[in-house]
Amino acid sequence: MPPLLVTYDLVGADTDADDYEGLTGRIEEYTQSAEVQRSVWIANVGADAETVCNDLLSYIRSPDRLFVAQLTGQAAWKNAICGSPRVKEILG
Numbered sequence: 355m356p357p358l359l360v361t362y363d364l365v366g367a368d369t370d371a372d373d374y375e376g377l378t379g380r381i382e383e384y385t386q387s388a389e390v391q392r393s394v395w396i397a398n399v400g401a402d403a404e405t406v407c408n409d410l411l412s413y414i415r416s417p418d419r420l421f422v423a424q425l426t427g428q429a430a431w432k433n434a435i436c437g438s439p440r441v442k443e444i445l446g
Contacts, residue, residue: 360406362420364415
């Protein structure tokens with residue numbers, strides 16, 4: 355399956371780094387994953403976008419936002435948090 359783009363916004367008065375730990379920890383458990391920007395990840399999961407979205411829903415609260423989409427194979431970037439070699443590895 356093609357890699358996925360996973361983005362999220364944790365909203366609300368009590369959002370801090372601890373709020374992200376469960377969600378980011380789950381994303382890091384996927385076969386291949388890398389944070390490319392704050393709250394933006396790419397991942398090779400072996401599952402479709404809907405399945406991954408449903409998997410991550412238990413790690414966010416009702417006002418939070420989550421977006422998961424299949425990547426089409428073309429990408430461009432500058433200064434990814436995880437570094438260009440990691441992005442290239444995941445994108446194939």
